[in-house]
Amino acid sequence: MSSADGVVKVLLAEDQGMMRGALALLLDLEDDIQVVAQVAAGDEIVAAALEARPDVALLDIELPGRSGLDAAADLRERLPSCKVLILTTFGRPGYLRRAMDAGAAGFLVKDGPVEELAAAIRRVLAGHQVIDPALAVAALSTGASPLTAREQDVLNAAVDGATVADIAARVRLSESTVRNYLSSAIGKTGTRNRMEAVRAARHHGWL
Numbered sequence: 001m002s003s004a005d006g007v008v009k010v011l012l013a014e015d016q017g018m019m020r021g022a023l024a025l026l027l028d029l030e031d032d033i034q035v036v037a038q039v040a041a042g043d044e045i046v047a048a049a050l051e052a053r054p055d056v057a058l059l060d061i062e063l064p065g066r067s068g069l070d071a072a073a074d075l076r077e078r079l080p081s082c083k084v085l086i087l088t089t090f091g092r093p094g095y096l097r098r099a100m101d102a103g104a105a106g107f108l109v110k111d112g113p114v115e116e117l118a119a120a121i122r123r124v125l126a127g128h129q130v131i132d133p134a135l136a137v138a139a140l141s142t143g144a145s146p147l148t149a150r151e152q153d154v155l156n157a158a159v160d161g162a163t164v165a166d167i168a169a170r171v172r173l174s175e176s177t178v179r180n181y182l183s184s185a186i187g188k189t190g191t192r193n194r195m196e197a198v199r200a201a202r203h204h205g206w207l
Contacts, residue, residue: 011037011054026114042066076103094205106130145206154181
């Protein structure tokens with residue numbers, strides 16, 4: 001339920017200042033929606049939510065400090081009354097699955113009209129799940145991530161072109177084990193090398 005006065009309190013997490021300001025301005029034009037907190041980094045979301053007590057948290061995925069998906073999982077534990085709606089530029093099937101696993105109530109891409117976003121906020125608050133239809137179809141056709149948690153860790157550590165030794169140090173595994181995980185991830189993504197595997201996994205939203 002929304003606040004006693006019927007106004008839905010919203011937290012907005014978006015790292016691009018212009019986008020964040022525009023969204024806040026547009027949402028505040030709705031009679032029953034009020035943006036009560038704005039943050040630019042993922043590691044600020046939980047603290048801001050615990051202070052402002054929003055009804056709905058509108059989170060981008062790719063944020064400095066911490067991803068919106070990780071923050072969504074934290075909010076589910078720390079502030080279960082707050083519904084999470086993921087709003088992202090990247091409509092990747094794997095992101096949708098990860099968002100649902102993190103407890104998000106909705107997932108929309110940013111190219112929709114603000115009226116659609118306002119309606120989605122009201123719907124998730126009413127207990128419904130709101131998912132971009134095209135993305136839902138893509139997620140079903142793509143399937144779940146084939147990568148294990150360790151393979152994901154190793155690929156994440158390889159995103160900047162790190163050497164096997166660097167990756168091993170970052171994930172605290174032996175170099176031979178890292179090579180095995182990289183080889184497995186390359187095979188599962190149907191790519192030729194670790195950087196192609198990273199790009200493919202990111203494209204599908206598995207990282």
